[in-house]
Amino acid sequence: MIEDTHKILDGETPTENSGPKWGRLLIWGGLLILMGILAVGLKRTQEGPVQPGQAAPEFVLTSFDGEIFNSANYAGKVIVLNFWASWCKPCEQEAADLELAWLEYKDRGDVIFLGVDYVDTEPEALGYLTKFNISYPNGPDLGTRISQAFRIRGVPETYIIDQEGILSHVQIGPFTSLAQIKSVIDPLLQP
Amino acid sequence: MKKHSSFILYHSPFILLVLVLAILALPMTALAQDANPDTPTDDDINAIASEMFCPVCENVPLDVCGTQACAQWRALIGEKLSQGWTENEIKQYFVDQYGDRVLAEPPRTGFNWLVYLVPPVAFIIGAYVLFRGIQSWRQIEPETAPLPAETAITDDYVARLEDELRGSDW
Numbered sequence A: 001m002i003e004d005t006h007k008i009l010d011g012e013t014p015t016e017n018s019g020p021k022w023g024r025l026l027i028w029g030g031l032l033i034l035m036g037i038l039a040v041g042l043k044r045t046q047e048g049p050v051q052p053g054q055a056a057p058e059f060v061l062t063s064f065d066g067e068i069f070n071s072a073n074y075a076g077k078v079i080v081l082n083f084w085a086s087w088c089k090p091c092e093q094e095a096a097d098l099e100l101a102w103l104e105y106k107d108r109g110d111v112i113f114l115g116v117d118y119v120d121t122e123p124e125a126l127g128y129l130t131k132f133n134i135s136y137p138n139g140p141d142l143g144t145r146i147s148q149a150f151r152i153r154g155v156p157e158t159y160i161i162d163q164e165g166i167l168s169h170v171q172i173g174p175f176t177s178l179a180q181i182k183s184v185i186d187p188l189l190q191p
Numbered sequence B: 001m002k003k004h005s006s007f008i009l010y011h012s013p014f015i016l017l018v019l020v021l022a023i024l025a026l027p028m029t030a031l032a033q034d035a036n037p038d039t040p041t042d043d044d045i046n047a048i049a050s051e052m053f054c055p056v057c058e059n060v061p062l063d064v065c066g067t068q069a070c071a072q073w074r075a076l077i078g079e080k081l082s083q084g085w086t087e088n089e090i091k092q093y094f095v096d097q098y099g100d101r102v103l104a105e106p107p108r109t110g111f112n113w114l115v116y117l118v119p120p121v122a123f124i125i126g127a128y129v130l131f132r133g134i135q136s137w138r139q140i141e142p143e144t145a146p147l148p149a150e151t152a153i154t155d156d157y158v159a160r161l162e163d164e165l166r167g168s169d170w
Helices: A002-009 A023-046 A090-103 A124-132 A144-148 A177-187 B002-034 B040-050 B067-081 B086-099 B110-144 B148-152 B156-167
Strands: A059-063 A069-070 A078-084 A111-117 A138-139 A157-161 A168-173
Touching: A002 A059, A023 A090, A023 A111, A023 B110, A059 A138, A078 A144, A078 A177, A090 A111, A090 A177, A168 A177, A168 B148, B040 B067, B040 B086, B067 B086
Parallel strands: A078 A111, A111 A138
Antiparallel strands: A059 A069, A078 A157, A157 A168
């Protein structure tokens, strides 16, 4: 490069030793692609959780019983998607209230509760479900696909998805009461 | 009864020897149970755990991670080892459950290849750029050589100064 500059200053054309053009193009192209990948990765990590008003990511949850729940099949229903783990102490604060809420809504048929067990071991997870008498469907987050789709930052987090598949509420941290849970679900339901 | 007593007395040294040997054998049996090959040691578990990361505790290897989640994972590794699973089978189980990111060394597939290719390629490119730079600097060097002595002498001011210095009686 410096050589070329000197040649240009001396009135010469920098044709010799300027290196193959395809090589430079390849290097610059590779650098651009790499920077693009890094930028996309950085953007994703900086985005934070999916926000209310955005379309909720589609997901498939296989429960501990082997039943498959595909979010696409629940159009027209409110989905309460709760991320939890057996090692998570704050999750225990809301476990009983979530179960109570489920018992209140389950006969209506227009609300479904789903529990996603995040980065957990099955025996401990099943022990947790038994301990809190949780009866709504729960399953492991296989490959952490669901938590990655929702870009969760930790547990517990709860996502309320309305009948159109739009996220209506994001609860970071535990619900503090049954009334709080109902206050975010009731406005979405027909009277 | 008398016959029975005399039998015991006659054989008492032998019975005593058997009893002593049995007592001595007890701790050995306990040791043998401790070294049961089916029970994985902490070292066995940590050998696998050191090559894994729990997604909850980023950048902390599983073998030294102090959270309850990591303790549960280590217990699960121990359980799988005692069931006769191999290291690769255990790692694959965790990958299936929690994704590739649990592995300290990502599998050589898809975008993961970037992890292995980018550093050596960047090094080669850097070395090439440095080599070219050094080549260029070497070729420029003669142009920055000092001016010939004659040029300096033609300077009137310097010549006069030197004359005066030579003429002065210091």
